[in-house]
Amino acid sequence: MSATAEEAARLGVVDFVAKDLDELVTRADGRRVDVAGETRRLALRDVRGPDGHVRVQVYRMRLSQRVLNAIAEPQIAYLLMMAGLLGLYIEFTHPGVAFPGVAGAICLLLALAALHVLPVNTSALAHLLLGIALLVAEAFLPTFGVVGAGGLVALLLGSLFLFDAETGLAVPRSLVFGVGGGVGAVILVVGTLVLRAQRRRPVLGPEGMLGAVGIARGRLAPDGTVVVRGEYWNAESDDLVDDGERVEVTGVDGLRLRVRRMRRAGA
Numbered sequence: 001m002s003a004t005a006e007e008a009a010r011l012g013v014v015d016f017v018a019k020d021l022d023e024l025v026t027r028a029d030g031r032r033v034d035v036a037g038e039t040r041r042l043a044l045r046d047v048r049g050p051d052g053h054v055r056v057q058v059y060r061m062r063l064s065q066r067v068l069n070a071i072a073e074p075q076i077a078y079l080l081m082m083a084g085l086l087g088l089y090i091e092f093t094h095p096g097v098a099f100p101g102v103a104g105a106i107c108l109l110l111a112l113a114a115l116h117v118l119p120v121n122t123s124a125l126a127h128l129l130l131g132i133a134l135l136v137a138e139a140f141l142p143t144f145g146v147v148g149a150g151g152l153v154a155l156l157l158g159s160l161f162l163f164d165a166e167t168g169l170a171v172p173r174s175l176v177f178g179v180g181g182g183v184g185a186v187i188l189v190v191g192t193l194v195l196r197a198q199r200r201r202p203v204l205g206p207e208g209m210l211g212a213v214g215i216a217r218g219r220l221a222p223d224g225t226v227v228v229r230g231e232y233w234n235a236e237s238d239d240l241v242d243d244g245e246r247v248e249v250t251g252v253d254g255l256r257l258r259v260r261r262m263r264r265a266g267a
Contacts, residue, residue, distance in 0.1 A: 015031070021054050021056070022054055025048070025054050029042060029043070029045060030042060030043075071113065071114040072118060074118065074163050074171050075171060076114065077114035077115055078111075078179070081108065082179050082180065083107040084105065084106075084107035086104065087104020087107060087108075088101060089104075089187055090104070120163060120164070121161050121164050124157070124162045125158065126158070127155075127161075128155055130151075131151045131152065131153070131154035131156070131184065132187070134147050134148065134150050134151025135148055135152065135187045137151070148188050152184040152188070156180050159176040209228070210249055210252070212229060212249045213228070213249075214226040214229070214235075214248075214249065215246055216241045216243055216244060216246075219240075219243055220235060220237045220239075220240070220241035220247075222237050222240075223235070226257065228257065233256070235247070235256065235258070235259045236256065236257075236258060237260055246261075247259040
């Protein structure tokens with residue numbers, strides 16, 4: 001229901017309507033009001049200056065207060081928290097990139113400052129952190145997506161109920177499913193790619209030579225020369241290897257390879 005100022009005064013919603021600050025002080029002077037259960041009388045005669053007008057003193061917010069006022073919105077705080085978690089996750093999985101870690105830490109600290117003055121539901125915050133932990137764990141555990149799915153559900157539930165419903169503050173569902181779901185999917189995908197890269201067989205250095213297939217250039221009995229990946233190597237073999245036979249690298253000792261004769265299929 002909405003009403004004009006005059007209708008609100010007639011209905012008793014407000015005590016009176018004043019056209020300016022001077023009239024407000026004049027009509028409020030001498031009125032009795034309840035303050036913390038105690039009735040007090042307003043004495044406003046001394047608030048007028050020598051010119052007869054009400055003295056006004058303006059208090060401006062400090063820079064820190066202006067910043068806090070800007071970020072202390074549920075949507076802004078939630079976006080900062082998600083950006084911070086994502087930035088730190090990328091830094092932990094890709095050490096040395098630096099920028100995601102620095103930006104993520106700044107965003108997360110700003111989010112914590114905003115959450116400190118907002119009515120946060122601690123249970124929902126625990127769900128949100130649990131969801132992040134499960135999404136990270138999915139990248140390292142062979143659960144076939146079960147842990148990751150549970151983490152995404154926990155993340156979304158924590159986001160939906162992050163703020164106390166009694167205060168009327170909430171993050172829009174579209175923002176939760178868009179940003180929260182997006183962050184969860186990115187963490188899951190990045191973690192999976194990192195794990196695959198860690199498990200991938202080396203292709204450079206001595207470890208990358210293990211299992212490589214080459215051809216003997218001359219008889220190995222036990223020393224000789226082999227060609228592996230287009231390069232000539234000194235090699236030794238515990239087996240007798242004839243010229244032109246295929247060999248497999250089993251070890252690397254400096255610039256010398258250890259090889260064995262390739263076994264025929266079914267042999």
